[in-house]
Amino acid sequence: MFSAITFLAILPEILILVVAMLILVVEPFWKAEQRRNVGWLTAGGLFAVMIISLLFARPGDPTTVLGGMVRFDWLGFFFKMLFLFAGAATSLLLMDNEKVGHRGEAYLLLLASLLGMNLMASSADLVMLYLAIETTSIPLYILSGFMLADDNSTEAGFKYLLFGAMSSAVMLYGFSLLFGFAGTTNIYELASAIAAGPNTLVMALGVIFLLLVGLGFKVSVVPFHFWAPDVYQGAPTPVAGFLSTASKAAGFAVLVRLFFVAFPAFSQPWTMIFAVLATVTMTVGNLLALPQTNIKRLLAFSSIAHAGYVMIGVVSFSLLGATSVVFYLAAYIVTNLLAFGIVMAVSRIIGSDDIKDYSGLSRRNPGLALMMLAAFLSLAGMPPFGGFVAKVFVFAAGIQAGYVWLVVVGIVNSIVGVYYYLNVMKYVYLYRMPNEDEEKHPVPLTRPYAIALVVLAIGVLLVGTLFAPWFSWSDTAAMNLF
Amino acid sequence: MNFPVLSVITFTPMAAAAIILLMPAGKKNEIRGVALAAATFALLLSFWVYFSYDASAAGYQFVEKYNWLPVLGISLHFGVDGMSTPLVLLTGVVMFTGVLISWGAYDEHQHLSAGIQDRPREFFAFLFILASGVFGVFVSLDLFMLFFFYEIAVFPMYLLIVIWGWIQTREYAAMKLTLYLFIGSVVSLVGALAMYWTNFQNTGVLTFDMTLLENAGFSQAFQYIWFLPVFLGFAVLGGIWPFHNWSPDGHVAAPTAVSMFHAGVLMKLGAFAALRVGIMLLPEGAKQWSWLIMIFAGVAVVYGAYIAFVQMDLKYMIGFSSVSHMGLVMLGFSTLNRAGLTGAGVQMFSHGVMTALFFAITGMIYDRSHTRQIPELGGMSRIMPFATIGFIVGGLVSMGMPGFSGFVAEFPIFMGVWGAQWLVAVIASISIVITAAYIMRNIRQVFFAKMPEKLEGHMTDVTVLDKVAIVTLCAFMIVIGLYPGIMVPLVSSGVEHILTLLGGA
Numbered sequence: 001m002f003s004a005i006t007f008l009a010i011l012p013e014i015l016i017l018v019v020a021m022l023i024l025v026v027e028p029f030w031k032a033e034q035r036r037n038v039g040w041l042t043a044g045g046l047f048a049v050m051i052i053s054l055l056f057a058r059p060g061d062p063t064t065v066l067g068g069m070v071r072f073d074w075l076g077f078f079f080k081m082l083f084l085f086a087g088a089a090t091s092l093l094l095m096d097n098e099k100v101g102h103r104g105e106a107y108l109l110l111l112a113s114l115l116g117m118n119l120m121a122s123s124a125d126l127v128m129l130y131l132a133i134e135t136t137s138i139p140l141y142i143l144s145g146f147m148l149a150d151d152n153s154t155e156a157g158f159k160y161l162l163f164g165a166m167s168s169a170v171m172l173y174g175f176s177l178l179f180g181f182a183g184t185t186n187i188y189e190l191a192s193a194i195a196a197g198p199n200t201l202v203m204a205l206g207v208i209f210l211l212l213v214g215l216g217f218k219v220s221v222v223p224f225h226f227w228a229p230d231v232y233q234g235a236p237t238p239v240a241g242f243l244s245t246a247s248k249a250a251g252f253a254v255l256v257r258l259f260f261v262a263f264p265a266f267s268q269p270w271t272m273i274f275a276v277l278a279t280v281t282m283t284v285g286n287l288l289a290l291p292q293t294n295i296k297r298l299l300a301f302s303s304i305a306h307a308g309y310v311m312i313g314v315v316s317f318s319l320l321g322a323t324s325v326v327f328y329l330a331a332y333i334v335t336n337l338l339a340f341g342i343v344m345a346v347s348r349i350i351g352s353d354d355i356k357d358y359s360g361l362s363r364r365n366p367g368l369a370l371m372m373l374a375a376f377l378s379l380a381g382m383p384p385f386g387g388f389v390a391k392v393f394v395f396a397a398g399i400q401a402g403y404v405w406l407v408v409v410g411i412v413n414s415i416v417g418v419y420y421y422l423n424v425m426k427y428v429y430l431y432r433m434p435n436e437d438e439e440k441h442p443v444p445l446t447r448p449y450a451i452a453l454v455v456l457a458i459g460v461l462l463v464g465t466l467f468a469p470w471f472s473w474s475d476t477a478a479m480n481l482f
Numbered sequence: 483m484n485f486p487v488l489s490v491i492t493f494t495p496m497a498a499a500a501i502i503l504l505m506p507a508g509k510k511n512e513i514r515g516v517a518l519a520a521a522t523f524a525l526l527l528s529f530w531v532y533f534s535y536d537a538s539a540a541g542y543q544f545v546e547k548y549n550w551l552p553v554l555g556i557s558l559h560f561g562v563d564g565m566s567t568p569l570v571l572l573t574g575v576v577m578f579t580g581v582l583i584s585w586g587a588y589d590e591h592q593h594l595s596a597g598i599q600d601r602p603r604e605f606f607a608f609l610f611i612l613a614s615g616v617f618g619v620f621v622s623l624d625l626f627m628l629f630f631f632y633e634i635a636v637f638p639m640y641l642l643i644v645i646w647g648w649i650q651t652r653e654y655a656a657m658k659l660t661l662y663l664f665i666g667s668v669v670s671l672v673g674a675l676a677m678y679w680t681n682f683q684n685t686g687v688l689t690f691d692m693t694l695l696e697n698a699g700f701s702q703a704f705q706y707i708w709f710l711p712v713f714l715g716f717a718v719l720g721g722i723w724p725f726h727n728w729s730p731d732g733h734v735a736a737p738t739a740v741s742m743f744h745a746g747v748l749m750k751l752g753a754f755a756a757l758r759v760g761i762m763l764l765p766e767g768a769k770q771w772s773w774l775i776m777i778f779a780g781v782a783v784v785y786g787a788y789i790a791f792v793q794m795d796l797k798y799m800i801g802f803s804s805v806s807h808m809g810l811v812m813l814g815f816s817t818l819n820r821a822g823l824t825g826a827g828v829q830m831f832s833h834g835v836m837t838a839l840f841f842a843i844t845g846m847i848y849d850r851s852h853t854r855q856i857p858e859l860g861g862m863s864r865i866m867p868f869a870t871i872g873f874i875v876g877g878l879v880s881m882g883m884p885g886f887s888g889f890v891a892e893f894p895i896f897m898g899v900w901g902a903q904w905l906v907a908v909i910a911s912i913s914i915v916i917t918a919a920y921i922m923r924n925i926r927q928v929f930f931a932k933m934p935e936k937l938e939g940h941m942t943d944v945t946v947l948d949k950v951a952i953v954t955l956c957a958f959m960i961v962i963g964l965y966p967g968i969m970v971p972l973v974s975s976g977v978e979h980i981l982t983l984l985g986g987a
Contacts, residue, residue: 377637383631395671396554414668423657430645
């Protein structure tokens with residue numbers, strides 16, 4: 001049973017565990033002031049995992065291994081690489097967050113959650129899927145509430161836990177109903193089992209609704225988004241960045257696999273539901289982002305809105321739709337990590353997340369301001385940054401599938417987005433500090449920030465200009481769904 | 483393969499922006515030096531393209547094509563025709579003169595706040611990213627890349643206006659401008675994606691290549707539906723009435739070099755894209771809707787001139803005169819005949835140079851007097867004779883006097899309009915009278931009336947760099963006016979192709 005392919009299929013997960021073990025062994029021997037270096041170890045380890053997996057563990061034809069539990073295909077693999085990248089960047093960003101990053105446990109929890117995400121992206125069975133989702137979520141609950149002395153962080157952790165536990169219980173109920181109707185828990189056998197069984201629309205709608213509660217919570221789609229702004233605001237900033245990128249992408253990986261593979265027979269009703277959800281999500285996210293004065297809350301609502309744009313690709317239910325979803329998530333992960341990384345680097349110096357305290361940033365650190373410009377313009381969907389191409393692909397998929405109205409909604413929403421993203425940049429570039437003495441208040445970057453942010457900024461630019469390779473990888477990944 | 487001159491022109495400003503951003507902020511003069519060198523280089527190359535374009539052979543020349551994303555039919559496809567070649571040159575000229583008048587290093591007059599003193603590094607970098615976008619739109623033969631560069635040309639505008647603009651209105655004007663232009667461009671984008679998929683359904687070929695889409699043979703109904711969104715979406719940037727509202731506000735709030743770029747080049751960007759994507763890809767739609775475009779443009783011509791006439795602020799006056807003159811361009815498009823389109827092509831160049839000159843001189847005056855209210859100015863001819871002559875030349879072009887480029891452009895437009903609908907030509911010609919009135923009133927007051935006491939002793943002459951800029955811009959208007967053969971055959975070679983697409987109207 002344990003052939004080479006089985007081993008290769010879960011090689012990234014195994015290696016993540018190795019890194020985690022290494023941290024467990026090494027960390028107690030280090031002095032307290034050295035513990036920050038666990039971040040280097042984690043980032044370097046994850047980077048090495050990525051390289052090794054890319055070199056040796058690339059999937060061939062899709063196969064199902066480990067007794068039907070894990071699917072070894074490009075879709076899962078592409079997402080795994082994205083998660084590893086996001087994990088490495090997050091651990092660099094954690095390092096100089098004194099309350100979190102100077103403790104080895106934080107990195108360990110990050111790795112545990114990363115392990116869960118990797119399994120989420122590749123699980124082919126509902127049982128495996130549920131375990132993976134819980135493995136992802138529980139460490140994130142702890143990480144969100146990591147700063148014990150901070151009431152906001154404690155509140156964030158607890159809120160996230162309650163919402164998460166509730167919605168995953170509902171989803172589990174959905175899984176059990178699905179098993180009851182289809183007689184199998186394997187995602188790849190569900191479609192034929194459903195087709196053969198006594199399928200009724202009511203049953204399908206009920207199951208789809210229950211699944212949506214759980215997955216909608218993960219990807220923060222309106223109306224399951226209420227946790228996001230509070231949790232992002234309270235959680236340590238790098239953790240919030242991780243939540244809004246990797247965790248959301250993992251949710252979408254599961255969402256596309258489950259709905260594209262298991263429910264093609266009911267594509268009519270669920271695309272309809274998703275189209276409505278996408279509309280509501282984009283609109284609510286963008287409109288509520290408008291009045292925000294806290295940058296983390298603004299980014300939280302913006303990330304809700306972005307989930308809505310991704311949904312346009314899901315709604316299209318086509319090869320290009322799936323490709324655009326994967327591409328959008330890749331561009332979005334890089335962009336939003338950059339945005340959160342900058343927020344972290346800035347708040348560490350100025351001790352505030354209020355947008356008005358960003359006044360004069362372009363004079364305090366021109367390079368950082370420039371990277372922030374790149375991140376926000378990419379979020380707004382402007383070239384030559386990743387967000388532009390990603391949006392065009394999603395809109396193209398929408399129009400191809402005949403959802404012109406949905407694309408128009410998306411476009412109106414991105415106009416709203418342009419407004420509030422540029423508004424932040426106005427503080428950064430135009431307004432000045434109260435005494436106009438920015439030279440005396442520099443915002444220096446420590447080495448981990450500098451490395452992580454520059455890599456991410458270059459990534460944003462690369463995805464936006466040389467998009468052909470990213471697109472063809474997304475395309476390969478998406479082809480595994482059909 | 484030949485020297486890839488178009489991609490070098492397009493990416494020179496971008497590369498210069500990257501170099502400038504990597505330089506230390508304190509080295510202001512070195513930064514300006516790099517900016518000027520890059521601008522000169524781009525200008526020389528665009529001259530070279532202009533003079534080696536073979537008008538007798540016509541068609542797309544200097545073509546370069548690199549596959550960018552073959553799966554979706556996206557390619558980096560560059561090439562210029564008779565319509566876009568003058569516009570590439572125009573961009574080079576405005577970029578060059580824009581750098582000159584933004585120099586801002588005045589050793590002998592320390593009290594002067596002319597040019598860009600605050601953060602020139604970021605200023606030139608953003609300005610050059612904008613310039614790259616503009617070049618890119620003019621040379622792109624791929625619809626996707628056209629949008630790509632179009633958006634690149636839009637967002638630096640926001641930063642340039644909001645950071646270095648006129649303190650009173652900059653935040654409002656910059657946001658208004660960005661939202662108008664963004665809305666316009668995404669409306670066109672939906673139309674472009676619709677064309678893309680419809681072409682795929684018809685031919686089975688996924689392509690954004692405009693040379694292929696020109697022959698896609700879209701159905702009548704399709705063209706009828708999509709022409710207006712595509713054309714008007716772009717025409718927003720061309721300042722077409724009733725979507726012109728952003729434009730004068732933007733002109734007024736922008737710093738001088740950005741006003742020059744904005745009115746001189748960016749508005750052509752809108753008009754050009756409306757022509758290239760709207761009329762050339764959807765010719766049947768253009769025929770159906772030309773009456774509406776003609777009405778919009780006709781209103782813009784007369785209304786813009788009238789509003790310019792009542793303005794007391796020098797920059798608002800020029801801003802509305804731009805609306806009026808760009809209305810003439812659109813009017814030329816709407817005729818869909820040879821004379822009108824040729825005139826519109828020349829007018830795009832002529833107005834670009836003229837309005838850049840106007841804004842440059844207005845900026846020079848404002849930097850010294852700190853007011854733009856026409857009644858508060860006077861007697862400038864005594865202090866800055868050079869600028870006075872420049873303004874008068876620009877004024878003559880604006881009025882369409884024979885011997886200047888304005889005549890070469892406007893006469894064929896009115897001829898074309900008369901051929902299409904004589905009544906519109908009669909109404910639009912009112913604008914010439916109004917234009918003459920406000921230009922002459924303005925020259926008398928600002929340059930020749932008695933100088934107010936307040937300004938006496940505070941005014942200084944323009945600098946050498948300013949003079950170079952004025953001479954460069956004036957030279958184009960006079961040379962084209964005296965020897966139209968240098969530009970008209972080129973533009974008409976481009977028009978022939980459009981007429982073929984329109985079915986030989």
